[in-house]
Amino acid sequence: MRRTNAVISNISDVVNIMGKESYDELRDALEEVCSEIAAKFDFYDKGGRPRKAAILDIIASSTCVSCLSRRFSETANPTRIDGFYTEAHRLAVSILVEELYDKLSSEGYSVSILNEAETKYGKVDVLLKPTNFGIALQYGTNELAIEVKTGVSMSIPQVFRYLLDKENHTVILWRIRPRQILSFDGEHLNPLLKRFMKTAILRGRRLLTASEHTACKHPAPTNWSPVQTELQEMLDDFSVGIMQTLPLVTKTAFEKLGVRRTANVPNEIELHDSETG
Ligand SMILES: [Zn+2]
Secondary structure, X not given: OHHHHHHHXXXXXXXXXXXXXXXXXXXXXXXXXXXXXXXXXXXXXXXXXXXXXXXXXXXXXXXXXXXXXXXXXHOOOOOHHHHHHHHHHHHHXXXXXXXXXXXXXXXXXXXXXXXXXXXXXXXXXXXXXXOOOEEEEEEOOEEEEEEEEOOOXXXXXXXXXXXXXXXXXXXXXXXXXXXXEEXXXXXHHHHHHHHHHHHHHHHHHHHHHOOOOOOOOOOOOOOOOOOHHHHHHHHHHHHHHHHHHHHHHHHHHHHHHOOOOOOOOOHHHOHHHOOOO
16 A cells, blocks of 8 residues: 555656646755655765755766666765865866956956855955856856866756756856867757656656665766876876966856956946946
8 A cells, every 4th residue: 555655656757747847846846856866865065955956967877766766875985095086176166266366356347256155245346156067156136156177978857957956057168178168058959958858757767766675787977087197197187287277268258247347437338327238
């Protein structure tokens, strides 16, 4: 009887999800699935929050719940190589924050860098907020996220993941080693983005309700571990890549945000009476 009830409740959940078209509802349902997965696999960051980004990456990586389950169990501890990427990422973000601050200030904008501890920042033209993935920028009603990528691989689900936080968000991907600046407009990708959310919710629920003892015959992916010369190459490539692409990522950010790079800054840009659109 208990089993029957569980199945019925699952089916009604699925019907519910498929009928939901609101972006906010989908996002809330996805949050919930992520929280449950975090609880099941003890997948939390140091602050005790579910590692949502990593959870979505793993969910998107396979349709096999057995493989997903194994990946969640094995990815709990970060490796030494993750440490290298974390450091490189931190360095790139810190360089970009100062570059944006300096360029905007020299154009006559008042700029504030918002740290988590601060809740009030007074009246400023442009707000810079360092995040886990890069930097969020706010100028009047315009918002933009710059995501910093230190590796060479990139997946489509990863792009969607970046767009999930806010509907109609614009995201710039700064891919340092491939020397690419890509921008994605959430408004244009909205239908596919919602489909991606539904897929992640449904698969997450399938994972949560899967029997503990199911095993598949898919081979486990081998862990790639670079030797010292490869690490050296990565670091060299990364350093050169930062310097080569910093001007372009800054320029693209200003264009998308709508700040004007001219010496004469018009009055209309001030936050308290800025024009929208
Ligand atoms: Zn499998």
